[in-house]
Amino acid sequence: MENKASQPTEDGQESNSATEAVAEVLAKQTKKPRFLQHVGIQHVHARSSDSNCQAELAKRGNVELRALVGTLTMQLKESEEARTRQHEEHMKRDEDNKKKQAEMDAKLDFLLSQLQM
Template identity: 90%
Template sequence: MENKASQPTEDGQESNSTTKAVAEVLANHTKKPRFLQHVGIQHVHARSSNSNCQAELAKRGNVELRALVDTLTKQLKESEEARIGQDEEHRKRDEENRKKQAEMDAKLDFLLSQLQM
């Protein structure tokens, strides 16, 4: 506030009054500057710039969140496809192992039957 009060006006004339400086600071930094209304000073400027900034941040945040969700969805799909591929490989290996085991069992049965004779 002191900085605002000591700054010269745009016309280069007298410095801003303390009341005006207080009004500007309160209007910019408080949500509902009722003090200004009670002392008979209207809002120096509306907080629309702050509201616009908040709306822009929310919009940007929504866009960033949407991009993040899209990225995560893509990664999830890729991961699911990779898991399905691995499942198929495991099934093929299991089938091959079962066939090899069946062949080994048959050979072992043949050898055991030869020994018993």
């Protein structure tokens, strides 16, 4: 950091201040220079290759996540449709069973009325 502060800048202007030297070193040496943000200095140099890799990974991740969300959405729709069909089949069976039960009750009542005479 001391070397950075004593060297002239790339433009040939004055030497870097201690704060600027610290900011440059921290920006190059740390992944996320939170210290600089807390003291009000934005980092001078971002790791371009690192940020490019992170951006590329984020894009890939987004594409993969979107594909996964699409697949899961389709599976959810299919399972909801299957559940709806099953519910309709159960309701139809229940109605059929109620009709059969009513017919059986009517026949039983008829037989019992015949026996009592």
